[in-house]
Amino acid sequence: MGEPLTNGHQKEESLPAGIVVDEIEIPVPWGHVAGRWWGPRDKQPIIAIHGWQDNAGTWDNLIPQLPVTTSVLCIDLPGHGLSSHYPKGMLYYIFWDGIVLLRRIIKHFKWTNNVTLMGHSLGGALSFMYAASYPDEVDRIICIDIASPAVREPQNMVERTGWSVDKILSYEHLTEDKIPSYDYDEMIDIVCDAYRGSVSKENCKVLMKRGMAPTPAHMKKKGYYFKRDPRLKVSGLAMMSIETALEYASKVKCKVLNIRAIPGQKWERLDYYLDVIEKMKQNADVLFVEVEGTHHVQLEAPENILQLIEDFLEQY
Template sequence: MELSVSGPSFEEIQIPVPFGFVSGKWWGSKDKQPIIAIHGWQDNAGTFDPLIELLPKDLSILCIDLPGHGRSSHIPSGLPYYIFWDGLAILRRIIKHYNWRKVSIIGHSLGAAIGFLYAASFPDDTEMLISIDTVAPVIFDPSEIVKNTGPNIDKLIHYDSLGVDKMPSYKYSEMIDLVVDGHHGTLTRKSCEILMRRGMYRVKDNKYLFSRDIRLKVNRFALPSFDVTNEFAKQIRCRYLMIKAVPGRVRDNWSLFQSILETIKHSTSDFNYVEVEGSHHVHLNDASKVVPHILNFILKVA
């Protein structure tokens, strides 16, 4: 059992999958079914550390590393990541592995989109969904998808040709600088250090490599259209909480997501929407803004 800085404890786990394993941090008791927490694209299970450290210790929460992220196995070489559909399948595998029913999910960004797909695909098996700053899989203009398909295939082939020996390594401070710069000011340095606890590993000469699969950078295959996404939304029956960061993720087509939210509002009898001030990673940068809403929702009698 590994102890966190603030007191709550977690256990590192590995769940077998056909291509290796999915790693996770299981906070709290393993004697009861946990809430499943799913991180965003190129993040990892550590994204929820500050949030969980402010939640009651009697909550059981399993934070997973999606394939290719954190300490989880990468998918076999030569294959692309279909990040939304891969996540949906992995989540179902984990739930069937433990034989859980009526699951509760917290998701941020990509994790929220995966939770959306799961709640819609298995409406009778989903108790509640908490989505942080993302509603559903990202919706692109069809012309953009077509235009980028060829270049993305070439990128995938290029990344597949890069072995670990060709990957650049960095000193610890350089690695953190890269992550800070890559998020363009939306992640604090402390938040980047939290993510990198399981987002990098040490190699020779006291340098580090990213643990995530570089192929994750090619992430726009098999994206659902607005119409398909809206049909998924019609199937959501579980209790639902959307936490929107303001300004949050500025690149999303929020007007389309608002339409999807309207559909969810009519498909579930327990729809909740709140806004909190902060960036896309508000749950990591300033968890205290998010925790009260999550607690109120979890403890609320539907």
């Protein structure tokens, strides 16, 4: 029930004095959600949520630099990192699934008041949506390089539907013998190429501590495979229009720290990002700050956002 799995992981990591982290598992109907709980266990933590196809390791460079009294629960979303995949026949709706998951976790631990969420990319979008859906329960959100779920033009959503459905069904027939296996360096290179400069080789290794695993012996292949669910690659279903995003933005009334990285993510419509920020300002206390960094600024250059986050947490 959210208890630490082992303290052994602490011995493997080089952490600053006084910083502790436990690996935990939270039960869900299809298995478990894995997490890394940093800091004190006797207080309600910040819930930290990673980006699409990343994992809880995305916070490994930032959180150890926060005050030792800071409690943070970093989760692996379903199908990511060390969390259970959805059962065969189910599909991921990315944003909507995440809201249900956050609700499960918060109710599991009975944290239905003064909730603080911190998210990068997809995780920031989930923080935004949760704050809009439960405005009386959320106290603060910190969103890194995103304002709302990715907004798509209706034409694009409609055109991608058929392809998305067929792709999902094709993944159901992906047998073990078809799962690719790579040696360690080759896998890290593949990951780095996929991030297109957003994550350095060194930090790809940080993410892959939870993102890859040795190929099981019964598969009779040497090397490593990606642990994330391939169905996650289909992310275009149930996207959001700008009108819907703005309606959610109007419901947010907590304190908001939104950090946009420059150059950061290359947004299809940057004006939509800024429109959501302006809409939130109508009912919420919003601090919008631009910093130098890639889309993964919390992993690549945590020192660029550390003081902003510390000040925000202290102020409120």
